[in-house]
Amino acid sequence: MTETTTATTTRTAPDSGTEVTLPVNTDLLRLATAGSVDDGKSTLVGRLLHDTKSVLADQLDAVHRASADRGLDTPDLSLLVDGLRAEREQGITIDVAYRYFATPKRTFVLADTPGHVQYTRNTVTGASTAQLAVLLVDARKGVIEQTRRHAAVLALLGVPRLVLAVNKIDMVDFDESVFTGIAAEFNRHAAALGYAAEDVVTIPVSALLGDNVVERSGNTPWYDGPALLEHLETVPVTTDPHDAPFRMPVQYVIRPRTAEHPDYRGYAGQVSAGVVAEGDEVVVLPSGARTRVSAVDTPDGQRPRAAAGRSVTVLLDDDVDVSRGDLIAAADNPPRISDELDATVCWLAEKPLRSGARVLVKHGTRTVQAFVTELSARFDEQHLSEVDTPEQLELNEIGRVRLQTAEPLPVDDYADSKRTGSFLVIDQSDGTTLAAGLVGDPLASFAGADRG
Incomplete structure (x- = not known):
């Protein structure tokens, strides 16, 4: 099933707050880029934006001026993405940069994530909602430690499809044997992570020169697959199935108590999975109270039903106790x-x-105190093995833990429902985010892992 826009929509870019108008009647694909430092992620994204004519004239002029100031003969398209001053000065991506572009066939929301190991946490953020990830490697270096780390993170987060973009293929004289060797090594690693062969596509590209980015290149006559954009336009896109069990964390209880609405009591939130419709029997958790939906209000007025991703206010038949944080x-x-x-x-x-x-632990709209009772295992993403009962987990490490929460939480396994199967671990002293958590054991599907 594809997610389709039916009218012109305006979206707010998460990194800049600017509003972007997307065209009508196009499928929507959410994708992320990942890869090591200097593999060319920002240049590739810049090339996509440039060659799909998704760049405003004044933006392109600014890139031309900045490139000329650096003594470059051609525009540095990575500057279209690396918007932070620190990123431009260092020549690396630090934050997650969200970009919107479109073709006549599909609209794209792209998260360009950092490559440095220090910012793996940002990769987790950018890839958490992706339906496809483009993982870059430098053709001169091949599959390296950071490639394997990012592939494991993408598999852990349940990103269903991967593209391995073997970038800088021009730097190895468009050598077919280099490409096939890298593709074979990565495909073995991806298979061990649980990816089916049809869900991984490998493409030789030159982000700098444009080979196989938007159009197929004559410099790779031995490659008979699609260009990157061609694949992005045609790859099947899966979304949250509408027949998934309905879930909606309550963000706010609405009681206007006005003369016009003296008895109105609604529960506002975003549908995180499934569909809610008038007449549906629902349960309020964790209390367990049962009732039926009497109406579904939206910003566009009352609707008979609403699906995952829609912000709604649900009205219930019975006056049950519902508060922010309930599900x-x-x-x-x-x-x-x-x-x-x-x-x-x-x-x-x-x-x-x-x-x-x-x-x-922040789960949905509820935050509760918790205690780490056990560190069960640390996952070695390089060898797809586990170290039992480690003394600690360090920055960017993945592991299995057991948490005791002060209050019961309504949870699904992450494999069954991403929204209600995920949570954040927060420092109770200063409110900083410590970890991204997934309920259950997504690592269990990793064929190469030693399960002890």
Whole structure:
């Protein structure tokens, strides 16, 4: 199933706050880029923006001027993406840069993530909603440690499709044997991570020169696959299935108490999975109270139903106790309620995680105190193996933990529902994010992992 826009829509870019108008009647693909430093991610994104004519004239003029100031004969297209001053000065991507572009066939929301190992946490952020990831490698270096790390993170997050872009193919004289060797090595690694062969496509590209980025290149006559943009336009896109069990975390209870609406009581939030419709039987968790939906209000007026991704206000038949942080779910297929979470975390903080740590867990719109009762294993993403009962998890490491929460939470396994199967671990002293957590054991599907 594809996610389709039916009218002109205006979206706000997460990094800049600017509004972007997207064209009508195009499929929407959310993708992310990943790869090591200097593999050319920003140049590739800049090339896509430039060659799809998604760059305003004044932006392009600014890039030409900046490139000339650096003594370059041709425009440095990476400057279209590396918007932070620190990024331009260092020549690297630091933050996640969101970019919007479109072709007549499809609209794209792209998250350009950093390549430096220090910013793996930003890669987790950018890839968390991606339907496809473009993982770059330098043709001169091949598959390296950071390539394997990013591939493991993408698999952990459940990104369903990968493109391996073997960049700078011009720097190895468009050598077919170099390309096939890199492709074979990566395909073996991807297969061990659980990816089917049809879900991984490898493309030789030169982001600097444009080979196989938007159009197929005559410099690679031995390659008979699609150009990158051609693949992005035609790859099947899966979204949250509408037949998934309904889930909606309550963000706000609306009680205007006006003369016009003296008895109005609605529960506002975003549908995180499934569909809600008037007359549906639902359960409020963690209390367990059951009732039926009497109406579904949206910013565009009352609707008979609303699907995942839509912000709504749900009205209920009965005057049950519902507060911010509660979850309204399908009564016939609710999540489980538990105060003990066996989960996988990607540790994002400088200070290490040790057993016994006291933290906060933010799940949906509810935040509760928690205690780390056990570090079960640390995952070695290079060899796809596990180290049992490690002493600690350090920055960018992935591991399995057990958390005891002060209050029960309604959770699904991440493999079943990404939104209600994910959470954040927060430092209770200063509010900083310590880890991204996934309920259950997504690593279990990794064919190469030693499960002990």
